[in-house]
Amino acid sequence: MNHTGTVTLNTERLTLRKFNHKDAKDVFQNYFNDERVTTNILRKPHESIEATQKLLNDYISSYQQDDVYHWAIEYDGAVIGEITATGHYANSFKLGACIGYNYWNRGFVTEAMREVIHFLFEKVGANRIFSSNGVHNPASGRIQEKCGMLYEGLMRDYILYNDEYYDVTQYAILKRDYCKST
Numbered sequence: 001m002n003h004t005g006t007v008t009l010n011t012e013r014l015t016l017r018k019f020n021h022k023d024a025k026d027v028f029q030n031y032f033n034d035e036r037v038t039t040n041i042l043r044k045p046h047e048s049i050e051a052t053q054k055l056l057n058d059y060i061s062s063y064q065q066d067d068v069y070h071w072a073i074e075y076d077g078a079v080i081g082e083i084t085a086t087g088h089y090a091n092s093f094k095l096g097a098c099i100g101y102n103y104w105n106r107g108f109v110t111e112a113m114r115e116v117i118h119f120l121f122e123k124v125g126a127n128r129i130f131s132s133n134g135v136h137n138p139a140s141g142r143i144q145e146k147c148g149m150l151y152e153g154l155m156r157d158y159i160l161y162n163d164e165y166y167d168v169t170q171y172a173i174l175k176r177d178y179c180k181s182t
Contacts, residue, residue: 001091001125005066011115014108016071016083019059023072026079028052030100037101069120073099073112083112085120085129092128093120097143104139113147121178130172134159144171148181
């Protein structure tokens with residue numbers, strides 16, 4: 001593995017970059033105070049910008065490790081979402097993403113995820129990339145399929161949130177499959 005840490009990536013419409021303290025207002029206003037967004041990632045909405053600032057402090061301190069990948073998704077000068085890649089055993093990574101409600105259904109997460117998948121396979125040396133989503137959020141599964149991931153299965157009662165269990169679907173792509181498609 002050639003861990004580089006979170007480096008800036010650019011797509012046709014987006015800049016994927018490290019978070020900074022100035023992002024708190026965008027993060028709070030664009031997605032973390034919106035229950036429509038946080039419900040899909042099984043988090044409670046932030047009630048104040050201070051909660052968002054605290055979370056950003058954690059994100060920013062994690063950049064000291066070169067195996068941490070956490071990007072702000074920036075569009076037209078504003079942070080509209082985020083995408084993470086967490087390393088797992090056997091050169092694999094788990095992807096996760098969220099985006100503000102006003103930016104849903106515009107292809108932004110697909111565009112960001114494709115770029116991160118390319119980066120992880122081509123620059124970092126990943127062998128497997130996977131992502132999961134609650135069955136209550138099938139749009140996330142469609143994004144994963146658009147990024148070349150294959151459905152691997154259903155994990156029943158996999159997440160406990162607010163005293164309720166949630167089923168989760170999982171998708172993955174292997175480097176050999178990615179290389180065939182490029």
